[in-house]
Amino acid sequence: MDILHCDLDAFYASVEQRDNPSLQGKPVIIGALPGNRGVVATCSYEARKYGVRSAMPISEAYRLCPTGIFIRPDMKKYAGVSRQVFSILASFTPLIEKLSIDEAFLDVSGCHHLFGSSYNIALKIKQEVWEKVGIKISIGIAPNKFLAKLASDLSKPDGLLMFTPDMVQNLLPSLPVQKIWGIGPKTAQNLNNIGIYTIRDLLKTEKTILNKILGSSTDFILQLARGEDSRPVEPYQETKSISQEITLPADTGNIEEISKILLKLSIELGERLRKEKLQAQTITLKLRLSDFTTLSKSQTLEYPVDKNLVIFEIASSLMKKIDTKGKKIRLIGIKSSNLSSSIIEQPSLFDFKSDNLDKTLDELKTRFPAAKIMPASLLKNSNIN
Numbered sequence: 001m002d003i004l005h006c007d008l009d010a011f012y013a014s015v016e017q018r019d020n021p022s023l024q025g026k027p028v029i030i031g032a033l034p035g036n037r038g039v040v041a042t043c044s045y046e047a048r049k050y051g052v053r054s055a056m057p058i059s060e061a062y063r064l065c066p067t068g069i070f071i072r073p074d075m076k077k078y079a080g081v082s083r084q085v086f087s088i089l090a091s092f093t094p095l096i097e098k099l100s101i102d103e104a105f106l107d108v109s110g111c112h113h114l115f116g117s118s119y120n121i122a123l124k125i126k127q128e129v130w131e132k133v134g135i136k137i138s139i140g141i142a143p144n145k146f147l148a149k150l151a152s153d154l155s156k157p158d159g160l161l162m163f164t165p166d167m168v169q170n171l172l173p174s175l176p177v178q179k180i181w182g183i184g185p186k187t188a189q190n191l192n193n194i195g196i197y198t199i200r201d202l203l204k205t206e207k208t209i210l211n212k213i214l215g216s217s218t219d220f221i222l223q224l225a226r227g228e229d230s231r232p233v234e235p236y237q238e239t240k241s242i243s244q245e246i247t248l249p250a251d252t253g254n255i256e257e258i259s260k261i262l263l264k265l266s267i268e269l270g271e272r273l274r275k276e277k278l279q280a281q282t283i284t285l286k287l288r289l290s291d292f293t294t295l296s297k298s299q300t301l302e303y304p305v306d307k308n309l310v311i312f313e314i315a316s317s318l319m320k321k322i323d324t325k326g327k328k329i330r331l332i333g334i335k336s337s338n339l340s341s342s343i344i345e346q347p348s349l350f351d352f353k354s355d356n357l358d359k360t361l362d363e364l365k366t367r368f369p370a371a372k373i374m375p376a377s378l379l380k381n382s383n384i385n
Ligand code: TTP
Pocket: 007, 008, 009, 010, 011, 012, 013, 040, 041, 042, 043, 054, 055, 101, 102, 103, 156, 157, 302, 303, 347, 349
């Protein structure tokens, strides 16, 4: 039992409840404010009783829970709290794979002589996070990543669960297929349509039939269904940031041209992030002017991103915040930082239907490296090709 999956409970909402005791025990909804466009980032467990969920349009959340207390996210505050929690985790093991702002795998195989059993380590982490940071963390313990994540998920809130061999035998097969990593709502629906609801159903189905729905992931998903997962915990400390920049052949102040360059850089950056299986929670735009002054603006996001068009959207909004009136630009760069692993599919918070587009483009570029594949708006642009 050597892998821990640690996940803070209702993270942003818990921080707000911690900082304002009058919110404790109340339905707190973090995200857009009612009457505006936007979605729920997260909500307290009290709000979940009304059916409110992450990524739900705020209008629907308001309809379900009109007595809810709606709060805009304070990303700077949450990033600080996250750093505090991660420094507690790092005091137990250096083998930490950060999955998002509030979630990580820990390989504690080498720590038993210092801190006792995996169960003891998990207890200590829970206690320290509560005492030093004032929020609750759920922890799953298992021999592999898949089962550790499943265990923390099943134990929430304020949970601690060890996934035992007995549970692999008796509990795992009875769970719905969407509990398997990689099976999202759409795939689950396709499986349900042919009568596969539980992991047991999946294991009993012929591989040729599964192949039609799960494609190249069939073998991996069957392994997980049996409770097997050989992926190691992979710390990502090495990569702190990934940047793309370009010095223009001719300085420009032309907004349309700058926008095309931002699109090109966003596509390149998105490709690099996805190749490295990373997502970024902070995007920085850097501009160097003709007189060599360098200006930059950053945005820390509510959720990590790796999609071309999302990066482009953020870079464009940062561009609008930098005053370049009457000046010419000689270099443009986009930096992504605050990186985490993207192996867990995160729900999209944006309206873009670009997920499949990015994937298809990545595949095409791998298969045909010499081909020039780009949005039509980037064709025939002398300054960027
Ligand atoms: P999660 O760990 O998915 O959720 P959670 O911590 O709010 O609740 P749970 O107890 O069920 O784990 O996400 C972590 C934070 O990321 C969450 O507090 C807010 C943010 N987030 C979004 O902004 N949008 C989303 O769609 C999701 C799922 C999370």
